[in-house]
């Protein structure tokens with residue numbers, strides 16, 4: 707079973723509530739998503755390895771731990787995943803960034819790929835896939851399939867909202883991939899939207915409603 711990390715921190719929950727409101731402007735939605743991503747980055751990177759390096763404080767030398775951000779690859783699933791990227795990078799500025807372009811065929815709800823660009827040396831890197839909405843799970847599974855083909859050290863999936871269907875789909879195909887989310891909503895409507903959800907995340911981030 708996938709580990710599902712449901713991030714219940716009050717700041718995360720507060721910001722998510724404000725984002726869900728239909729009257730939240732594009733500006734507000736984008737700002738809150740950015741802030742939320744920064745808070746979630748803290749949880750997602752909790753188990754990152756550190757190594758001690760020699761430094762000098764004003765008083766004396768010491769060995770002190772640092773993380774190697776270059777080993778991380780954030781992979782936003784275009785286009786809504788871009789809304790989480792800056793918040794993550796503000797915490798791990800040395801991370802590499804890959805991109806996966808997928809759109810959902812409205813008739814079949816299946817993911818169709820149109821862009822894929824990753825850093826080299828993927829076998830030495832830990833991948834963190836970003837998509838605000840884990841809904842049917844079809845795009846997530848397609849993205850994980852593509853990334854895993856490059857044999858990275860590990861893969862995690864970060865979203866803002868998910869639902870039991872999305873978790874089950876990812877679990878069936880990729881039980882080893884942990885999911886980090888701020889909420890697990892009731893379910894999907896006939897168009898594959900999460901209920902109660904927050905609407906179309908891409909449209910709300912980019913103001914294309």
Ligand code: URA
Pocket residue numbers: 786839841898899900901903904905906907908
């Ligand atoms: N994608 C979205 O943007 N919203 C949903 O509710 C489901 C998928």
